[in-house]
Amino acid sequence: MSPRPGAVAIGLALAAAVAAPGVAAADRAKIIDPAPAAPSSEPASKKDAEWAARLAPRKPLRQVDPDALVGKAPAEVISFYNQWTHEWIGVDVTDRGVDPELADRFLRCHFTNEPTDMDRRLLSTVLDAARHFKVDRVNVVSGFRAPKYNLMLRKKGHAVARDSQHTKGHAVDFWLPGVGTQALYRWAMSHQLGGVGLYPDSGFVHVDVGRKRTWTGE
Ligand SMILES: [Zn+2]
Structure with a gap:
């Protein structure tokens, strides 16, 4: 595949290398094709618990002081990190391009490894949020x-909807480092595509392109 110039796949596990300040976008525009992660053979419930323990913020993240944003330029390249696959994509916001095939693969079901056609509005909304809060990194939860993974989660007693927007490629859960979940939720509500869910304990916000509604989870 040959991604457009704006869509840069960075298959590195090192946040520091990707987000290093002063590294020109062009210098990072090298495609390192990450090998797809093997489908998990672990029970999802155990993995979920492990990840929750390792990744969920233990306490509410610091709120961004709106005044502190004045005068700070938004990042030109925003790094998206997938917490399940440990993959990165770098998105050049001046070009606003996210190669659809790359985005679909990046947001694939981590359990079955299947991609789907993700609604294009989701990543641009997430990108807008990162631009608004002037952060250069997005963590995708x-x-x-995949429907069979969703069904398995339900059978194991997880609080996932039967007909979840995630099973249609219509939803993304994410958080922005350094941005309070409440602040991100308020922003998402003011730019509401469809559903917006707040998960204050887990520390992320859900956005989808379904019917406009809102809820609070755990
Ligand atoms: Zn969600």
Whole structure:
């Protein structure tokens, strides 16, 4: 595949290398094709618990002081990190391009490894949020969830909807480092595409392109 110039796949596990200040976008525009992660053989409930323990913020993240944003330029390249696959994509916001195939693969079901056609509005909304809060990194908690994986989660007693928007490629769960979940939720509500869910304990916000509604989870 040959991604457009704006869509840069960075298959590195090192946040520091990707987000290093002063590294020109062009210098990072080298495609390192990450090998797809093997489908998980672990029970999802155990993995979920492990990840929750390792990744969920233990306490509410610091709120961004709106005054502190004045005078700070938004990042030109925003790094998206997938917490499940440990993959990165770098998105050049001046070009606003996210190669659809790359985005679909990045947001694939981590359990079955299947991608789907993700709604294009989701990543641009997430990108807008990162631009608004002037952060150069987005942590993706969940994108596409294959129906059979969603069903398995339900059978294991997880609080996932039967007909989840995630199973249609219509939802993304994410958080922005350094941005309070409440602040991100308020922003998402003011730019509401469809559903917006707040998960204050887990520390992320859900956005989808379904019917406009809102809720609070855990
Ligand atoms: Zn969600």
